[in-house]
Amino acid sequence: MSAPAVEAMLEAELWVSLVSLLRSYAAVANLDSGDTLQFEETENSITASAGHAHFDMQCDLRTGAGNWQLRNRHEGKAQGRFQLLGDGRIALDDKTLDLDHAAIDFAAALKAAAARTARNEP
Numbered sequence: 001m002s003a004p005a006v007e008a009m010l011e012a013e014l015w016v017s018l019v020s021l022l023r024s025y026a027a028v029a030n031l032d033s034g035d036t037l038q039f040e041e042t043e044n045s046i047t048a049s050a051g052h053a054h055f056d057m058q059c060d061l062r063t064g065a066g067n068w069q070l071r072n073r074h075e076g077k078a079q080g081r082f083q084l085l086g087d088g089r090i091a092l093d094d095k096t097l098d099l100d101h102a103a104i105d106f107a108a109a110l111k112a113a114a115a116r117t118a119r120n121e122p
Helices: 003-029 099-120
Strands: 037-041 045-050 053-059 065-072 076-084 089-092 096-098
Touching: 003 037, 003 045, 003 053, 003 076, 003 099, 045 099, 053 076, 053 099, 065 099, 089 099, 096 099
Parallel strands: none
Antiparallel strands: 037 045, 045 053, 053 065, 065 076, 076 089, 089 096
8 A cells, every 4th residue: 555545544534533533522521511412524624513612623634634623603613723643643733732732622612612602692
């Protein structure tokens, strides 16, 4: 198998791992919130929604490059780019983390955005 084919397989496996971690940590983070947590997935994207907060990620499975966006009804959105690294880490805009810690951070941000939106609801 050629080196580019192996690298593309690695990027796809890292993406599958990251999505699994995101689903798990987001579910745990929202256990006590009362929000219904919903996921929509395609081969190269995931959307996690809790209340009126939504977290979206898309990844180019050939390169491991992608983008993310967190939005809610009252605050607008935060967004950034990422690169999946062959050593099992992810380079975010200004830092490099292992996949676990990145998923924990994203799940916490989704939970916080949902909580802020719920506090601002009439």
